[in-house]
Amino acid sequence: MSYLSLKNINKVYPGDVQAVFDFCLEADQGEFIVLVGPSGCGKSTVLRMIAGLEAISGGDMLLNEKRINDMAPSDRNIAMVFQDYALYGNMTVYHNIGFSLTIRGEKEARIHEKVMDVSKTVGLYDYLNRYPKALSGGQKQRVAMGRSIAKEAGILLMDEPLSNLDAKLRQQTRQELSALHHELSSTILYVTHDQIEAMTLASRIVVMNEGHIQQIGTPYEIYHTPANIFTASFIGSPGINLMKGAVEGDHFTGMNREEKPVLNFRIPRKFLKPLEDYRKGGLVMGLRPESIYTEKKESTGGEDYSFNTVVNTLELLGAEYNAGLDVGGFNLSCRISADQAIGKGQNVTASFDVNKVHFFDEKTGLRIKGQE
Ligand SMILES: Nc1ncnc2c1ncn2[C@@H]1O[C@H](COP(=O)(O)OP(=O)(O)OP(=O)(O)O)[C@@H](O)[C@H]1O
């Protein structure tokens, strides 16, 4: 039996707005679960229902095998970090971190020990006597995290806790959070719309869209075996290339927006049978920008397909270019090493290993599995 069990949780807000549909999740103790999805997909709603700040319209929520649907927030053994920190402005960092222990009636010595310990973990040891108004955004964020860690709750809920930080501090805090997770035994549920945060922090990711779970899996599974077109496009930057096409003989023909053929390659053997029903079309191929290359490579043992193309757009990112390659009027995005001498308008030969291609059913959006 898992530690936190969400069974077919639904949420309907007043005015008949259904924000969450049949949400199911089983989380073990110590897992780091990240909920990711576009704005408005229901992430905060799920977190707030777990915290008890929002009533559950349907389904069952169990914590440690106990149904908590109607349990008061204070009885749930849960700590929550909000996006806007919600610190007590009239209390020092010390008292903010120790707050939950104070109201629990812990002894002064115990509170002191815990606050010292936690403040070192979140890098605020030298700031214990400051008030929130004399802290930077990043420091406030750490106080909020410290306060929730000190509570020693079984579940730590975090709603976009890094969103107010600049890029550098965000990355640093992300790494600290990851290290912290290894020290804590708490189960963490973390909400973000940042796919990099999701990929780097999570032991498992829950991808959501419009109130529905699209996929639950490890970062590796989500990236390499996306359940559908939505997940494939949401994770990965720049986004995966999607091209409609059809099967002809043992080849796949990819088409531009005018449905003219622009790519044609031999279908990997494992897909021959599963793709049999797509001779009239209805197929979408997915190819990640990082799977396309333009430099000459030693054979990787795969089955490479090469085609002629023109460089349409070129964005230098530092070590790499984001390039747009034109194939018969279709723009394929691609990542190219900045070491290459390449210019806009240049003709190049691009290649990819056909085994790296994903296929999706156009109607259902579901990924078609190969047969090994
Ligand atoms: N109190 C409310 N009353 C009615 N509708 C609400 C309420 N709170 C949220 N919603 C709606 O429920 C849906 C999900 O909202 P939610 O805040 O959970 O999204 P989110 O995934 O956290 O988005 P974001 O990334 O923007 O924070 C949205 O369509 C939102 O408008």
Ligand SMILES: [Mg+2]
């Ligand atoms: Mg939200």
